[in-house]
Amino acid sequence: MEARDAARLLAQAQRKARRDLDFRSPRLSLLAASVVLVGLGAIWLSVRSQHPYRGPTPAGLAVLYALVAIRIITVIAAHRRASAGVSGRSVARRRAEGVAVGVALVAVYVFMGALAKMGASDAVVYGTYAITAPLIVLGALWAGRSAIHEDWPMFTSAIAIVLVAAGSAFAGPRGVWLADAIGCCVVLLAYSASQAWLRRAR
Amino acid sequence: MAPDVLDPLIHVPARLQIMATLAALPDGDALSFTRLQDLIGLTPGNLITHLRKLEDADYLASEKTGSGPASRTSVALTQRGRAALNTYTETLRGMLNGI
Numbered sequence: 001m002e003a004r005d006a007a008r009l010l011a012q013a014q015r016k017a018r019r020d021l022d023f024r025s026p027r028l029s030l031l032a033a034s035v036v037l038v039g040l041g042a043i044w045l046s047v048r049s050q051h052p053y054r055g056p057t058p059a060g061l062a063v064l065y066a067l068v069a070i071r072i073i074t075v076i077a078a079h080r081r082a083s084a085g086v087s088g089r090s091v092a093r094r095r096a097e098g099v100a101v102g103v104a105l106v107a108v109y110v111f112m113g114a115l116a117k118m119g120a121s122d123a124v125v126y127g128t129y130a131i132t133a134p135l136i137v138l139g140a141l142w143a144g145r146s147a148i149h150e151d152w153p154m155f156t157s158a159i160a161i162v163l164v165a166a167g168s169a170f171a172g173p174r175g176v177w178l179a180d181a182i183g184c185c186v187v188l189l190a191y192s193a194s195q196a197w198l199r200r201a202r
Numbered sequence: 203m204a205p206d207v208l209d210p211l212i213h214v215p216a217r218l219q220i221m222a223t224l225a226a227l228p229d230g231d232a233l234s235f236t237r238l239q240d241l242i243g244l245t246p247g248n249l250i251t252h253l254r255k256l257e258d259a260d261y262l263a264s265e266k267t268g269s270g271p272a273s274r275t276s277v278a279l280t281q282r283g284r285a286a287l288n289t290y291t292e293t294l295r296g297m298l299n300g301i
Binding site: 087 | 208213214215218219222223225226227228229230231232233234236237238240241242276278291294295297298
């Protein structure tokens with residue numbers, strides 16, 4: 001085998017292994033962007049003409065939850081496919097990360113219940129807080145994880161999500177849903193494009 | 203160009219693929235024999251032969267868990283194997299830059 005052939009074979013094997021062992025893909029990110037745009041957009045449509053603000057309607061929530069369920073199922077399926085046959089330290093680490101995300105989300109919604117009990121308005125509890133707090137917490141967790149793994153495109157996207165969520169709070173309880181729908185969709189589309197570009201470049 | 207300076211243990215298409223595939227895993231992770239076979243596309247007999255050569259050189263470690271039909275063999279690169287692949291890659295890069 002000539003050196004040039006060896007270099008080509010090595011690059012091909014590395015590219016194939018990275019792709020096959022990594023569940024993330026531009027397509028999955030594209031799906032996430034669609035879920036965010038349509039799901040949060042549906043909530044915005046359900047609250048935009050409420051005066052006074054009462055919060056998302058059951059129909060709006062049903063659309064959002066259905067889309068989130070589809071997203072979760074596709075991620076689990078892709079993850080199972082990619083991690084089939086893999087064992088070791090990263091498996092335990094991923095489980096711990098899942099626990100951290102789950103606990104953080106539960107804490108966000110427990111805090112939301114406390115806000116409602118303390119008499120905070122529906123506009124704060126079921127509007128601004130309901131969407132910005134989970135996005136800020138998830139974005140911050142994801143940014144920390146990405147920094148540890150030196151995944152800089154993901155890190156940049158996670159930080160952008162945190163900034164979009166924080167900034168969207170100024171749009172008020174109705175506008176916050178639309179601002180996050182568009183802002184997060186743009187961030188996820190940019191991430192998907194960066195993934196596609198990196199895959200071609202490697 | 204005769205690549206005599208390249209590690210002859212790695213400089214074989216099937217073994218180069220095995221090493222590159224295992225190196226894509228995070229440090230401390232292992233891959234099952236069947237998944238490795240699926241990723242590389244070698245026959246079981248061929249794969250076992252190459253794995254044995256790499257294991258004899260301490261480039262990879264294998265572990266068998268369970269027994270009978272439920273048994274599972276996992277393979278992982280050792281530190282020595284990772285270092286050998288890095289050296290191989292650097293040598294290859296140097297050779298190609300020199301052309």
